[in-house]
Amino acid sequence: MIFGKIDYINLLPFHIYLKQSSLTNALKKSCEYKKSYPSHINKQFRSRRVDGAFISSIESNRKSIKTLPLGIVAKKQVTSVLVKKGTLSSNDPHSASSNALAKVLKINGEVYIGDKALKLYLESPQDYIDLAHEWHNRYSLPFVFARLSINKHFSIYKKISDNFKNKRIRIPQYILKKYAHERQIPPQEILKYLKLISYKIGEKERRGLNLFFKKEKLSRENI
Template identity: 60%
Template sequence: MVFGKIDYINLLPFHVFLKRASLPNAFKRSCEHQKSVPSSINRKFRKRVVDAAFISSIESKRKSITPLPIGIVAQKNVKSVILKKGEAKRDPASATSNMLARVLDLQGEVFIGDRALKLYLQEPDAYIDLAQIWHDKYHLPFVFARLCVNERQSFYKKLCAKFVQRPIKIPNYILKNYATKRGISEHNIKEYLKLISYSIGRKEQKALFIFLKKAKRLQKSSS
């Protein structure tokens, strides 16, 4: 079993959950070996280098992919997917966030992940929070990624069910480690994680449908 790990703070609760779970050590080691940014994990998943991973929503629409009902969700604002108005410039680490800017008809430079969070916290008035704009427009959450599987579907389904059963408490030593490495205070990490949810229910499915439909229309018009 090989899991593709996106090492962003927004997935910290899931990685703490995996660390604590009664799982084979080989599986836990695989998470560290296949660690990368979302766009790279997307490619590894397509090539079946990894059995499962959180895949960008825009990528997860392919018919060959089996998505599970958890993902990376912003109910309103998110702070880690932002745009600085000006010349259009994509974040090479992302697929969904770049498309989200297009769907919202916003032009500028897109930033995602922990780097974006740090930029936003330093100068919030300089950036547009894309999840907040989406919510203002559609009154729905935004799903940035879905957990998808190539193999061992029943194993990952059980894992998902256990993950969403109760909130995951992040140990202080892990918080301190991330705060030091990412240059973001422990307090701000805790506050940021309150903005992230993981279950994909009816509202999230509706939001996905709207986003993917609009993205498809844009892709057709530009091809």
């Protein structure tokens, strides 16, 4: 089994769960070997170089892809998917869903995602539009940025997904300090940020996803 790891803070609880689980050391090591940013993980998944991964929700919207009800979800705000005010429109090369979301919302400017975006927001929140917050303001629905998608070993990943959803994850202090040092984000801000993220995809999240897929398709047709 090879898992594609998005190396962002928003999936830190899931990766801690994998480390603490009874999975083989080979699988745990594969997560570190195949870690990257979302758009690259999308390509790895599409070429079947990884068996499972959280791939961008827009990429997961293909009939051939098997998904599980687990993802990266913002109930309201997220503070790590941003558009910079007063700038010319440009995509974040590491993104897929977030670039599409900016177009759906018709918000112009430079798109930033991930830990880099979180750091920018913490430094000057007034300079940025939080895309998840804007989505929720308009539609009163959560936004699903990525879904756990499977190429092989579906039953094993389903078990992982089910167990993770029902488990409360505590982040060890040494890991928290390591991420804080690497990303230059204070530990308390990392913990505060993670409270904005949820992972279970239920009925409301599915409604948000379906609305996004519909509006994204319309935005492409109207270009």
